[in-house]
Amino acid sequence: MDFDLAAQSSDWLQNNQALLIDYCVNVISALLTLVIGILIARFVSNALNRVMVKKNVDGIVASFTSNMTKYLIIAFVVAASLSRIGIQTASLIAIIGAAGLAIGLALQGSLSNFAAGVLLIIFRPIKKGEFVEIAGVGGSVESVQIFTTVVITPDNKMVVVPNNNVLSNNIVNYTRTGQRRVDLVIGVSYSADLKKTREILEKVLSEDDRILKDPSWTIGVLALADSSVNFAVRPWAKSSDYWDVYFSLHENIKNALDEAGIEIPFPQRDVHLIQQ
Known part of the structure; x- marks a missing residue:
């Protein structure tokens, strides 16, 4: 009986050898695509940040834009890698969309913080290094991230303020007028x-x-x-x-x-x- 199982396994490997080789090649190429894509995303993000800083673009805008570019490239690379090993990205996108709707309802606060962060980047009521008072916190703006704004107080404390709180309250900017x-x-x-x-x-x-x-x-x-x-x-x-x-x-x-x-x-x- 053991001999029959071994023979059947050997026959299956011989009959599907080409398929296995093709699948292994696809898996390896998908992994290479993922690794190279992540490296490219980091390189493009860092290069974009350096160019924007060299062009005297505000540090907050440069950081936010470069990070968003990196995440978009990584998302594209992940989709390409999955497609390489035979996973239908259309079905995956539909599943992600349905899951995203459920997650969005559960994370309304986070989404509002994300939207507020985008508005802060567009309208730029605060910039890196400016001394401001936001949501009852006074200090120098360190960065505006995807969901939060980081402020360093005069006594060197780091305060993380949700972006929605920044935008929904009065912003007092002590530096902008000079x-x-x-x-x-x-x-x-x-x-x-x-x-x-x-x-x-x-x-x-x-x-x-x-x-x-x-x-x-x-x-x-x-x-x-x-x-x-x-x-x-x-x-x-x-x-x-x-x-x-x-x-x-x-x-x-x-x-x-x-x-x-x-x-x-x-x-x-x-x-x-x-x-x-």
């Missing part, structure tokens, strides 16, 4: 000479080269507060200089007022005691 107004409130004593105080404030601003001349700064009495006369000091600076100007102005104004003998008061209250 200029920011520095808003300071400086309080002086009620006994201080307001004209002299204004002159000192103007002198401090004029001595700082980082403060822009156009648009011009604004200095005015903001409020007669409980314990002080508050001046609004509002110069303009480049967005990149904002925090340096903000911190240094406080220090320089304090020193200048001290040298002029103008008091910066702390909150005070007059208490009247009634003795019975």
Whole structure:
């Protein structure tokens, strides 16, 4: 009986030898097509990214476009490889389409994030390196990916925000215009000479080269507060200089007022005691 099985197997191999060789050749060619296609996809993606960066295309657009190109090439290569070993891609596409519909219904949030990512790339309200406030998070934009946006906060934390949350909320871009107004409130004593105080404030601003001349700064009495006369000091600076100007102005104004003998008061209250 064992001899009969061996003989039948030998006969089957002899009769189907050409078919087996052809199938093995197709499998090997399909694997080669897949491997070479993936390498080509990576090469095209990297080359496209380098060209776009060299042409000064925004880093977010370059990254998103190159990644999408890579995935499209890989999808085409997978379909070609499956077709090579005899799998009907038309039927496969129909199955994938039906599965995609079910998956799409289950992953509505992910699809909305993908759509929001495409809109962010098209309209570009944010760019890589810009300091923005999105969905309650403030920081520098690191990248806009297929489903998420990556932000690096000033204290070097990485925050990943879903793209749909970015697009459905207000986007505050502090960098795009290139200029920011520095808003300071400086309080002086009620006994201080307001004209002299204004002159000192103007002198401090004029001595700082980082403060822009156009648009011009604004200095005015903001409020007669409980314990002080508050001046609004509002110069303009480049967005990149904002925090340096903000911190240094406080220090320089304090020193200048001290040298002029103008008091910066702390909150005070007059208490009247009634003795019975």
